[in-house]
Amino acid sequence: MFVEIVLIGIIVSTHRWKICYIRLAHNIMAGGRKLEFNKQQALEAAMHVFWKKGFLGASLADLTEGMGINKPSLYAAFGNKESLFVQATEHYLNTYAKPKNEHLYHTGTPLRERLRNYLLAILSGQCDEDNPKGCYVSLCVAEAAGETMPAQAQNTISQAGNYAQALLTEFLQTDDEAKALQLDQEAESIALFLVTTVNGTAAMARAGKGYAELETVIDRALTGIGLPADTRPPVSDQDRC
């Protein structure tokens, strides 16, 4: 048995002396009871609850039930509801949102097809039967505008809301094929239009529309930015309408 002093915090003051919080530990090397749940799985479950009900609508009872743990475990593992929301949002972005960007950069595929695959992948996620309908970010951005959310949560979701448009703008400004088609001239406007479209399909999917119906929306959107289905070279794999 030994004694050790661990510094765990400093209060910054304007005076010469600082106050330090210290902890006295009699036995630094000692285990404890093991976590009875998988933290990643619990975070995934929390994400699903927020995805379905939003920040306000997701009560701690909903969360703990969905995650299969109880409140003290939740607070020990994730801080509080706001912190859990921030982590769930980041998990959503990393796990669900960002992987879909790869469709944009798939070499050897024509621009229109890459954009179409990208948009359809997003749409597919919005209509997936295994997840809540619609888009996590779109839902929570709408909620955040009501000024009903704590500050950090609002900041996080606000950043997430700007992510897609910034990425698409950057993409359209730098992609060779996009430049050849002079889409880079209006990159911001086109990106805004596409992001508006997927926010629209998110709303429609959440309202109950299915993938098959909304697929036609994507094709009309591509027509809207000057990339109709039967473009000049007849190398298109399909031509509808």
Place this chain on the structure above:
Amino acid sequence: MFVEIVLIGIIVSTHRWKICYIRLAHNIMAGGRKLEFNKQQALEAAMHVFWKKGFLGASLADLTEGMGINKPSLYAAFGNKESLFVQATEHYLNTYAKPKNEHLYHTGTPLRERLRNYLLAILSGQCDEDNPKGCYVSLCVAEAAGETMPAQAQNTISQAGNYAQALLTEFLQTDDEAKALQLDQEAESIALFLVTTVNGTAAMARAGKGYAELETVIDRALTGIGLPADTRPPVSDQDRC
């Protein structure tokens, strides 16, 4: 002074005898204190609160503060929160949503211009500085999908959500110019696309985008349904991009 018996309710029972609630009134003709608020103005204010915060996010404290009355007055005038929401939703539809349909039926105006005016009128409402940003219905439909709303409120907002698409479909199927352009063949699909677009702009407006930016979205959407700005006859009043 006289006495009168007024029947105000019957409890239906499975037995031969029914229990009736009666009220004894000594003086049927007697006034009372006057309402100190305008019911329509109060409903308008409630609508604004729901528009900004949604059903769940709008607490009774928010509502009574916005409406300038206190809780007992609210319950006397509108029933309860759910009933107030239903009435506020109907008020929104009658006052804000439906009047915009007139742009569609304006005789002597080309189809594209009518559609454009209709869509821009909606967009204008979504970006109006004097109202909460976005669309009341779009917000609450998204909220309703989380199953956090009472049954009647959910029904009302669900009906409201289907309204625009049904109207646009009917319009495209019957309008002469639309039929001449064969838009009636795909009326449902086109209506779905347009409704998706305005739901998208509602989300973007709520996220902070302004009218000027989103105006370009409307023009691209019209291009998406085969009505580009510079259509065959050069009678168009403007040609951008």
Place this chain on the structure above:
DNA sequence: CGAATATTGTACCGATCGGTATGTTTGTAG
């Protein structure tokens, strides 16, 4: 085995939720 540590379940906290009972005020009718 204890001693120390971390997680668990339960039971509880103050605040706020939607909703209401109650007494006072303001109005009308006789």
Place this chain on the structure above:
DNA sequence: CTACAAACATACCGATCGGTACAATATTCG
């Protein structure tokens, strides 16, 4: 004036909100 009715303001109700204190239970180390 008195009798009555309707709306007002206050204060309160049980339920639920997010968040925690606490004791019991595992787990690791000496």
